[in-house]
Amino acid sequence: MQDNRYLLIVDDDATFTRILGRAMGRRGYLVLTACNASEALDLCRQYNPRRAVVDLKLECESGLHLLPKLIQLNAQLEVLILTGYSSISTAVEAIKLGALNYLCKPASVEDILAAFDTDATPGAIGISESPPSVERLEWEHIQRVLAENAGNISATARSLGMHRRTLQRKLQKRPVKQ
Template sequence: MNIPQALSILLVDDDSQFTAVMSRAFQRRGYDVSIANNSAEALAAIAQQHFQRAIVDLKIAKESGLQLIPQLIAAQADIAIVMLTGYSSIVTAVEAVKLGALNYLCKPANLEDILKAFGDSEDPADIPEQPHSIDRLEWEHIQKVLHENNNNVSATARALNMHRRTLQRKLQKKPVKR
């Protein structure tokens, strides 16, 4: 794979182990990598250096990566952003793309998946399609209806024709894997 010489990439994630692994992988591919552990560090880095790419986590400690996307684009209009998350839902994917993200990937995503999401691989259409499980589809539907009801659990339970306590138990669980 031939990439333009020394593309700069900004990794924005509070998981130091993830950023260390991704940083090494991108550096082996010839990328110049900078790491930010929160929004303030990301904005400081983008003020100091021009980046062609950014990988932004949806949840950065107590911050939302969604709020960072427009700030990064405002600082550098030509930056390509891929959002990564371990808590994916259709609602957040649509929101990320509306805010300017190029793509949205679920963790664990490997280097090849990320390169394909940026279009830096030889076959960008080859992003693996992994069907969601029924449990995962239920969780995403609940998140969508909850978002439509402004996070009102009682209204969401009524809309889903579900007992409120049952809905609360489902919401307390982490999202199910694909």
Template sequence: MNFLLIDDDEVFASVLRRALSRRGYCAHWAANGEAALAALKETAPSHIVLDLNLGGESGLRLLPHLREQAPQAVILVLTGYASIATAVDAIKLGAAQYLAKPAGVDDILAAFEQREPNPAQHAPEHTMSVRRLTWEHIQRVLAEHDGNVSATARALDMHRRTLQRMLAKKPANR
């Protein structure tokens, strides 16, 4: 297997590349969409791990280009902001699998091996609480608006003061 890791988190990509190399796989890394499309021509990957959030740009926008330029590649979308809506969109756009972070190399390899749904597979023991999920969503939208609280409040359809109170609280552990 020849992997292309498309992730803006250099540390995560480096750790994943090393873990894949230790298992005998070849892994290349691209930090953004432009670098990924250039790497496709050089590496011809059989497997692609695509981060959903590439430094502010959506990995979903890159997905059709990856499918077009590497139709033989199996694509796994990996995200820290998992939701049913983005999972459905990723699959519709051509991803074979969708996996939420944190995910280790064993989880990623298992996801690539699993082509059909497995009803016997157990759900994760620890799921995120609604409070934690809300906090992470607010942080993501805040980052998309470059830290502008007013723009974030408008995007979330909430009052600015309410958002400020939510941002002042510590995030839930789970």
């Protein structure tokens, strides 16, 4: 039996998890928190939550690898991928794997709740009229090639024609704003 009040938050940032958990608790959710994939899977088995907010980059794991496992345990689970390292390729991959939505950090509690609202009219979130910057396009391209190479830094660097250390430095930076 699925309890619609259970919300699973999977993020390795303890401060963010605590703040989001408190805010969701004030909105009537019974909050479950996990800092890694194994904890998340155990909580999903035990409580059968209705919704989950999953960070894309966990300490040693990827939220994209966790996503299908959560959905396999609970086919009705609505999963929102939340990340500070957004790219078009990871957004597309997350949706293909069954995520309900994909949001970039920082996201407010209202943004997160709105992302779970499937009755919202499509296009309710505004799309910028201005084209992305060259730096943003570079970031998106690197993320796409990295995904094509299954996260292999050396192979990605060869594909992009750049030194591996240069690519690593670019990947350590936060993504460029639109």
